[in-house]
Amino acid sequence: MITVDNLTKRYGRHSAVDDVSFTCPPGTVTGFLGPNGAGKSTTLRMICGLTTPTSGTATIGGVPYRRIGNPGRRIGVLLDASAQHGGRTGREVLSLAAFTMGVRRSAVPPALERVGLDTTAARRRVRRYSLGMRQRLGLAHALIGDPSVLVLDEPANGLDPEGIFWMRGLLREFADRGGTVLLSSHLLREVEAVADHLVVIGNGRIVAGGSRDELLATAGTLVRALDPPALLALLDRAGLDAAPATDGGVVVRAPAETIGRAAAEAGLVLLELRPAGPGGLEQLFLELTR
Amino acid sequence: MRLTVVELRKLADTRAGLWLLLLIGLGSVGTAAILLGWAPDEELRFADFFAFGLLPPTVLLPILGILSMTGEWSQRTALTTFALVPARLRVIGAKVAAGVVVSVAATAATLLLSAAANLIGIAIGGDGGWHVEGSLIWQGLLTELLFVGMGMGFGALLLSSPLAIVAYFALPTLWGALSESIRALREVGNWLNIGITTEPLSVPSMSAGQYGRLAVSALVWVALPLLLGAWRMFRKEVS
Numbered sequence: 001m002i003t004v005d006n007l008t009k010r011y012g013r014h015s016a017v018d019d020v021s022f023t024c025p026p027g028t029v030t031g032f033l034g035p036n037g038a039g040k041s042t043t044l045r046m047i048c049g050l051t052t053p054t055s056g057t058a059t060i061g062g063v064p065y066r067r068i069g070n071p072g073r074r075i076g077v078l079l080d081a082s083a084q085h086g087g088r089t090g091r092e093v094l095s096l097a098a099f100t101m102g103v104r105r106s107a108v109p110p111a112l113e114r115v116g117l118d119t120t121a122a123r124r125r126v127r128r129y130s131l132g133m134r135q136r137l138g139l140a141h142a143l144i145g146d147p148s149v150l151v152l153d154e155p156a157n158g159l160d161p162e163g164i165f166w167m168r169g170l171l172r173e174f175a176d177r178g179g180t181v182l183l184s185s186h187l188l189r190e191v192e193a194v195a196d197h198l199v200v201i202g203n204g205r206i207v208a209g210g211s212r213d214e215l216l217a218t219a220g221t222l223v224r225a226l227d228p229p230a231l232l233a234l235l236d237r238a239g240l241d242a243a244p245a246t247d248g249g250v251v252v253r254a255p256a257e258t259i260g261r262a263a264a265e266a267g268l269v270l271l272e273l274r275p276a277g278p279g280g281l282e283q284l285f286l287e288l289t290r
Numbered sequence: 291m292r293l294t295v296v297e298l299r300k301l302a303d304t305r306a307g308l309w310l311l312l313l314i315g316l317g318s319v320g321t322a323a324i325l326l327g328w329a330p331d332e333e334l335r336f337a338d339f340f341a342f343g344l345l346p347p348t349v350l351l352p353i354l355g356i357l358s359m360t361g362e363w364s365q366r367t368a369l370t371t372f373a374l375v376p377a378r379l380r381v382i383g384a385k386v387a388a389g390v391v392v393s394v395a396a397t398a399a400t401l402l403l404s405a406a407a408n409l410i411g412i413a414i415g416g417d418g419g420w421h422v423e424g425s426l427i428w429q430g431l432l433t434e435l436l437f438v439g440m441g442m443g444f445g446a447l448l449l450s451s452p453l454a455i456v457a458y459f460a461l462p463t464l465w466g467a468l469s470e471s472i473r474a475l476r477e478v479g480n481w482l483n484i485g486i487t488t489e490p491l492s493v494p495s496m497s498a499g500q501y502g503r504l505a506v507s508a509l510v511w512v513a514l515p516l517l518l519g520a521w522r523m524f525r526k527e528v529s
Contacts, residue, residue, distance in 0.1 A: 052527070100374050
């Protein structure tokens, strides 16, 4: 369980993170969404005790990170896959972590295997790793202490489609076994497939949050008409909030019935009228974080 | 204790660290070879091998100390190090402890190497005397400890490898030159010039006055950077 309460971080007059609160219950995957520079990484660093908040608190299982003895056995952290010494081999990186946490050495090879790094890769120096391989190593690093909580910053960065699919499965399984996962991303599509909860941050503030299904339900209705300009004019007259979707339709923040009735009264021919779903969520995401 | 072992291992498990250690070893073997090859026979004594053999670790070991501190930031491993051990002062303490262990090991290795070199010296007709003042051994160890500590202090304070290495070598020299040329600084310079105050360490049985000067200069060049550096690493935001 991760609990974030009114977390704020100011640098001079600039608020990087402004009064952020949310919780991540066990057994769930929480997607922490926001564009670059929205304050995701700063929030995650504050949760992990690496950055001191200006105000507010973050706890894991009720305890602030810095007060947890041997935190690696409770929380697996991957904040930046590139932040590894380029001169160490992958296996050495894991061996150091295992020894620091008091995990037996024999846990290292299976941990590497679990993330798909073979013995050749394990013997190579991290400098020669691709970003995708570093992410895999970082994930192995986060998992080797057998934690019950995972905090991952942009873990899908640099992974190929197959790797992203694999990671989703791994995180889903971790949560289904009762684990708590908090992962950040700037790509909605990336987290939507695995997260049950979403927290959306923009300019340091939480702009939306809730279960994915809830958010999907509020994403609005997608409408497509034979005569698009006439549809826009009609929506404008009706005072309905409309935004053009990427595929040529219009996403309207109103139930399908309202739009349908308005169109029928105006004699407008509709080609499509359905819940906007993920596409609408993306629209919402863009709007909220602008 | 566990952390000290981790930090010791981190000194040697990177390419840079391994090469540095290898270079120190080769350097010490080199000093013995130079003496064996070119020194007059009456100078082929255990004490001479030991004194000359200490030179490579004295010069190069501090760089290892610098990298131990700066590497966490230049390679950004501080992110994982401090996520696993949030008590940063424990990590810094472990690094300093690892520095002490390495200094002791280097001194012990130099003693062994000097013994081996002396045996070879005897075989080729050298003096082969085994006598060495006990104070020289422990003063040699103190030399290693002081310079490794100074390197770590500079590394922790500056948090950048090139900057710390340049400052480590240039600042004491600069201060030495300044205090030599400016009359008002000369007396202070004698107390604070770590180049001069460490010189008596290679002569048997240092006097109390010499220890006093050494202590004052070590306070400024070793203790102060270490304390300020630890404070900086403790406070610095990790990103």
